[in-house]
Amino acid sequence: AQKVTQAQTEISVVEKEDVTLDCVYETRDTTYYLFWYKQPPSGELVFLIRRNSFDEQNEISGRYSWNFQKSTSSFNFTITASQVVDSAVYFCARMYYTGANSKLTFGKGITLSVRP
Amino acid sequence: EAGVAQSPRYKIIEKRQSVAFWCNPISGHATLYWYQQILGQGPKLLIQFQNNGVVDDSQLPKDRFSAERLKGVDSTLKIQPAKLEDSAVYLCASSSRYRANYGYTFGSGTRLTVV
Numbered sequence: 001a002q003k004v005t006q007a008q009t010e011i012s013v014v015e016k017e018d019v020t021l022d023c024v025y026e027t028r029d030t031t032y033y034l035f036w037y038k039q040p041p042s043g044e045l046v047f048l049i050r051r052n053s054f055d056e057q058n059e060i061s062g063r064y065s066w067n068f069q070k071s072t073s074s075f076n077f078t079i080t081a082s083q084v085v086d087s088a089v090y091f092c093a094r095m096y097y098t099g100a101n102s103k104l105t106f107g108k109g110i111t112l113s114v115r116p
Numbered sequence: 117e118a119g120v121a122q123s124p125r126y127k128i129i130e131k132r133q134s135v136a137f138w139c140n141p142i143s144g145h146a147t148l149y150w151y152q153q154i155l156g157q158g159p160k161l162l163i164q165f166q167n168n169g170v171v172d173d174s175q176l177p178k179d180r181f182s183a184e185r186l187k188g189v190d191s192t193l194k195i196q197p198a199k200l201e202d203s204a205v206y207l208c209a210s211s212s213r214y215r216a217n218y219g220y221t222f223g224s225g226t227r228l229t230v231v
Contacts, residue, residue, distance in 0.1 A: 101172065
């Protein structure tokens, strides 16, 4: 199986620190999509960011930024000036297609704790 | 737009009992997914529907799990009989058939505890 690996399991930071969440993926596909989801204690998976395999341009959206590097199969996610409300489990996910059907697979998640 | 609705929110049952979960996807979303998320792990796809047809159920333990999506809208996931290892959060998600690559929308999940 083509895995998504999140080597970090738990990260604890103090509010206002920057934090980077790592993600490494395996793929044999030319076309694929990468995602980051946030899962707060309420349990719902909340979409954060998306990147397709043809666009390696890194972007910033508010306090979020991401670094996509196909050469190392990495898709890292950074939160700048973290806040207590950022405390959650963060999942990296990869989507590929088999025929017309999409398949979204997740890493094991990183638990982020932001202390006041 | 309304999100993906799931019920119940929590369920505690004894092993060997049966349980059912319900999901109502976003209106107009043709594709519906059930994921199982065991504590400390990422969600794992159990079954995927396209309208009312099954697209992928390769990871569904068919000896005890079943799912249906009548009329291509609501879906029900059933476990009978439940085992201790079925304790998990069951997440339902939906997507537009032609915009799935923009991501799925997930419900809040049903947390199942089997004792």
